[in-house]
Amino acid sequence: MILEVATLQIKEGQSTNFEAAFSLAKEIIAASPGHISHELQKCVEDKNKYLLLVQWETIEAHEIGFRKSEPYLKWKALLHHFYDPFPTVEHFELIHTSV
Amino acid sequence: MILEVATLQIKEGQSTNFEAAFSLAKEIIAASPGHISHELQKCVEDKNKYLLLVQWETIEAHEIGFRKSEPYLKWKALLHHFYDPFPTVEHFELIHTSV
Numbered sequence: 001m002i003l004e005v006a007t008l009q010i011k012e013g014q015s016t017n018f019e020a021a022f023s024l025a026k027e028i029i030a031a032s033p034g035h036i037s038h039e040l041q042k043c044v045e046d047k048n049k050y051l052l053l054v055q056w057e058t059i060e061a062h063e064i065g066f067r068k069s070e071p072y073l074k075w076k077a078l079l080h081h082f083y084d085p086f087p088t089v090e091h092f093e094l095i096h097t098s099v
Numbered sequence: 100m101i102l103e104v105a106t107l108q109i110k111e112g113q114s115t116n117f118e119a120a121f122s123l124a125k126e127i128i129a130a131s132p133g134h135i136s137h138e139l140q141k142c143v144e145d146k147n148k149y150l151l152l153v154q155w156e157t158i159e160a161h162e163i164g165f166r167k168s169e170p171y172l173k174w175k176a177l178l179h180h181f182y183d184p185f186p187t188v189e190h191f192e193l194i195h196t197s198v
Contacts (some may be wrong), residue, residue, distance in 0.1 A: 041191035060157045092140035
């Protein structure tokens, strides 16, 4: 299992619109093969900053299965115009969990 | 509920020692009032980078209850010498989850 962490910086004044667009876009990522779960978190210290945390079965499920898919074009159209700068994305492996 | 996200950059060659120290330190944070759960994630793209994700009942449980506590001195002694630079820490509120 792989955790994708995308740091999203939203253009000033666009956070409400971004959240509305995300509520549509989330169905796209949730339907992608290898998607396990995801959450959208909003930063307390910076109201224009969000984290998208996605659990994938493998990195390939994210980088190839999702990003090279037809539905990803709709995801991009819904979300990418909100970002400035473009998001940084990294992948993580679980070392320890308390639960 | 609040998610603390600490981005940890570990000194070159120290990641095994850091993980061993964390396996001791985790008992300290787990015992802190208001701690709900935590996980340590290791970056795939940067072997010296980790994310510590902690669910707290409130920000105060983290910033006051944990950081101003006596056991935090032991946490610091176990972990802080591994970091370079010193970690960035932010707090997040859940906007949406698929589970």
